[in-house]
Amino acid sequence: MNKPQQQLFDGPRSGRRTFAPEEAASILADRNLGNRNRSASVVARYARDMAAGNWQLNGDAIRFDVDGRLIDGQHRLQACVESGVPLTSFVVWNLPREAQATMDDGRKRTMANTLQFAGHDVHAKTVSSILRRALILDWTDGARTKGGTAPSKAEMSAYYDAHPLVGAAAVAADLTRANVRCAASTLGLAYLIFARIDPAQAEEFFVKLRTGAGLEEGDPILVLRNRLTREGSTRLATESDETLAWFILAWNAKRAGRRIKILRHKTGDRFPVAA
Known part of the structure; x- marks a missing residue:
């Protein structure tokens, strides 16, 4: 008998990696399930910064849950695809499924x-x-x-x-x-x-x-x-x-x-x- 999911979960893992545009497109096609609708204007803004070399590695992570589902980062990955520029980012994976509900919940910096x-x-x-x-x-x-x-x-x-x-x-x-x-x-x-x-x-x-x-x-x-x-x-x-x-x-x-x-x-x- 399979163990319950919560027993298999042994905590998140993190690291840093660079996503090629082709890999970003693959993740968006296969693992971007149940996310909010993408904003074309946000993607365009990110893509302009990436293309201009102004994108900063600021610690914000691309995040995946225990099932490998993308739960944060779809706009950045889509901007990587549209700009044609590789995206270097911190990555966190093996997060609990319910973690997505608490993301982007802070006050945005203006x-x-x-x-x-x-x-x-x-x-x-x-x-x-x-x-x-x-x-x-x-x-x-x-x-x-x-x-x-x-x-x-x-x-x-x-x-x-x-x-x-x-x-x-x-x-x-x-x-x-x-x-x-x-x-x-x-x-x-x-x-x-x-x-x-x-x-x-x-x-x-x-x-x-x-x-x-x-x-x-x-x-x-x-x-x-x-x-x-x-x-x-x-x-x-x-x-x-x-x-x-x-x-x-x-x-x-x-x-x-x-x-x-x-x-x-x-x-x-x-x-x-x-x-």
């Missing part, structure tokens, strides 16, 4: 946490939101600024290192939102876009937006300020493409020396480009 670990405690949340939206905006050529595939922490960290103005954008956003009703990520992203063109004029634009000082009727900054004051309360918690478009239209008009009466951008309109 990009803001990553910035805090690096000593950037001030404005970390705003910096994180600006980085995410700036990358998506760059990827989509201004077609949209939210949704789709989220950038990875490695991609956001690289962008942060390459664009030192992100820090100034976060400071400007956090200062300005005390006076203007608008999401910090929209304020910060607008500042970043403008500061790439003319840092001094971007700073002046935001000071006037924040204070309202010296603005006359028809001034694009005043028109923007009034619209945010009037409609910002319904958009405060959102990251609106339309609101970002208002900023860019006001910036372009201010740079051209034009007076305006209204800022308008509808869904489906060509997204404006800051000049």
Whole structure:
């Protein structure tokens, strides 16, 4: 008579190994049973990091139960397949079947946490939101600024290192939102876009937006300020493409020396480009 499974179980084993894409595909085909549905966006994010050489061996393990069933790691293995890059990982096997129910149950570390670990405690949340939206905006050529595939922490960290103005954008956003009703990520992203063109004029634009000082009727900054004051309360918690478009239209008009009466951008309109 066969012994009960719990008597055969003598504890987990662990080690480190490298999975070739072909082996990863085989595991997914034969041993990935009863897992949650895979997220295509998560796989794409992991695969980009692997292909770029940014994937880190951080101690997170690929895990198998006593029956050899894959119970954690399907997204990493699928990313290995899609990137065509071997995946080196710690591996734990011979786990009890019920162990899967307790996995991924902790609080996820965010990009803001990553910035805090690096000593950037001030404005970390705003910096994180600006980085995410700036990358998506760059990827989509201004077609949209939210949704789709989220950038990875490695991609956001690289962008942060390459664009030192992100820090100034976060400071400007956090200062300005005390006076203007608008999401910090929209304020910060607008500042970043403008500061790439003319840092001094971007700073002046935001000071006037924040204070309202010296603005006359028809001034694009005043028109923007009034619209945010009037409609910002319904958009405060959102990251609106339309609101970002208002900023860019006001910036372009201010740079051209034009007076305006209204800022308008509808869904489906060509997204404006800051000049």
